[in-house]
Amino acid sequence: MRTRIIVPLVLMLFLGGSAGWAQQRLSDQPGYVSVEQLDLFPREDLSVEINLEGALLRMVAAATRGEDPGFAQVISNLKGIQVQVFPLTGVEEGAVRTKIGRAVRLLEDRGWKATVRVREKDEESYIYLKESGDQILGLTVLAFTAGEEAALINIVGKLDPAQLERLGQSLDIPQLKRVPAGGRKPE
Amino acid sequence: MTRFEELRCEEVLDVLEPWLDGDLPPDEEARVRVHLDSCPSCTAELALARAIQSELRSLPLPDCPPEVLERVRRARGGEVIPFGQPERRTSRPFRAALAAAMLAAAVGASVFFLPPFRNEEPDSEEVARAAEEARYALAYIGQVSRRAGLTLRDHLEAEPVRP
Numbered sequence: 152m153r154t155r156i157i158v159p160l161v162l163m164l165f166l167g168g169s170a171g172w173a174q175q176r177l178s179d180q181p182g183y184v185s186v187e188q189l190d191l192f193p194r195e196d197l198s199v200e201i202n203l204e205g206a207l208l209r210m211v212a213a214a215t216r217g218e219d220p221g222f223a224q225v226i227s228n229l230k231g232i233q234v235q236v237f238p239l240t241g242v243e244e245g246a247v248r249t250k251i252g253r254a255v256r257l258l259e260d261r262g263w264k265a266t267v268r269v270r271e272k273d274e275e276s277y278i279y280l281k282e283s284g285d286q287i288l289g290l291t292v293l294a295f296t297a298g299e300e301a302a303l304i305n306i307v308g309k310l311d312p313a314q315l316e317r318l319g320q321s322l323d324i325p326q327l328k329r330v331p332a333g334g335r336k337p338e
Numbered sequence: 339m340t341r342f343e344e345l346r347c348e349e350v351l352d353v354l355e356p357w358l359d360g361d362l363p364p365d366e367e368a369r370v371r372v373h374l375d376s377c378p379s380c381t382a383e384l385a386l387a388r389a390i391q392s393e394l395r396s397l398p399l400p401d402c403p404p405e406v407l408e409r410v411r412r413a414r415g416g417e418v419i420p421f422g423q424p425e426r427r428t429s430r431p432f433r434a435a436l437a438a439a440m441l442a443a444a445v446g447a448s449v450f451f452l453p454p455f456r457n458e459e460p461d462s463e464e465v466a467r468a469a470e471e472a473r474y475a476l477a478y479i480g481q482v483s484r485r486a487g488l489t490l491r492d493h494l495e496a497e498p499v500r501p
Contacts, residue, residue, distance in 0.1 A: 201471045203472060234474070
């Protein structure tokens with residue numbers, strides 16, 4: 152009787168432990184930002200929402216290695232990408248700016264360091280980095296353009312900001328015009 | 339030892355078990371009953387025999403293996419079936435533990451050495467869309483960075499930093 156109890160128990164403990172060890176959650180990564188906690192934009196009103204992580208990013212890196220090695224190199228080191236774009240048409244922009252200000256304070260409280268902070272009449276841009284030693288493990292962008300849109304972008308994983316910026320600028324306008332059709336509307 | 343007319347104690351003790359089982363002929367059964375009614379010593383023996391019988395009946399019936407039954411059946415037909423070499427058999431709990439350990443080892447090995455399990459492998463279309471989405475995110479960062487750089491440059495041109 153005792154064996155009948157012990158064997159399944161040992162099995163369950165073994166499997167549970169192995170699964171827990173194997174599965175590293177994105178939210179446990181130091182460069183991860185919880186969009187729920189920032190509570191910036193209502194999900195149902197987002198124009199673009201992107202959530203990429205883990206195996207899918209590795210497959211993207213593998214698929215693009217031949218045609219775009221620079222992009223594949225950046226992607227292969229990432230654990231997750233989160234994007235939320237919120238259109239500002241018909242919205243009280245002051246309330247959105249207040250929320251962005253609150254999110255900025257929250258990031259700073261949690262050890263994120265600002266590399267870019269621009270606060271103009273019609274525009275706000277913030278770029279924050281999460282560092283560990285001499286490594287950068289996360290990047291978060293908050294942007295606001297009056298009359299257009301506000302956005303939150305969180306890149307999780309080991310990254311080189313200079314490489315990321317070069318790559319981003321090379322992708323700049325055509326990519327932004329093309330992708331929203333591919334970007335997923337929240338369900 | 340008390341002596342009675344009908345039966346002596348030794349005679350009663352000899353037939354006590356068949357009497358309990360109801361196997362005695364009616365006249366003998368009656369003589370035993372008469373003796374027991376008047377003999378405390380044999381009545382005590384009867385109580386003991388009844389208790390033993392009750393305990394034996396409460397034991398589970400032994401499960402005779404089918405191969406033994408088959409040997410008995412064939413032996414009754416005149417054929418002698420020799421027993422073969424005894425088979426080495428492991429106990430049931432040990433076999434269960436062994437099976438569980440092997441299963442755990444197999445699953446553990448798959449967790450450590452195989453790629454992470456996915457319920458649904460993304461197809462090439464999904465990977466291509468994910469690549470587009472990743473490019474979009476990087477492009478957005480590039481745009482914000484460029485815009486911030488331009489704003490900074492405008493500020494510097496309007497109000498140059500003096501040494």
